[in-house]
Amino acid sequence: MLRVQRIVYHTSTEIRSELAWIESLITEDIVVTPRPVADGEGRLLSQIVLNGSPRYRRTIFRILQAFPQRKTQFVIGGE
Structure with missing residues (x-):
């Protein structure tokens, strides 16, 4: 994923x-x-x-692969 930021919007820091x-x-x-x-x-x-002239900054992010959802069991009441 490519993200492009305008120079004037956020600083590099x-x-x-x-x-x-x-x-x-x-x-x-x-x-x-x-x-x-x-x-x-x-x-x-x-x-x-x-x-x-520098106009934009760019960052690249790795795309997440889909993964199966974890099944979570909730216990209500204590036992």
Whole structure:
């Protein structure tokens, strides 16, 4: 999945903070979410340059594969 952000909308620091938070959610097994993917130079965030000027930032996320839902049994009442 490709996400494109306008340069003026969020700073690189804000986006990197969000990417670190997503990695933390994945590492701590809090939620299943697409993992950010680094580009060929190891960057999770890079610029898109148009006409010699940076216009956008981009991040790529790995697409999640579908998996069967876990069956959960709830016990009400204690026994």
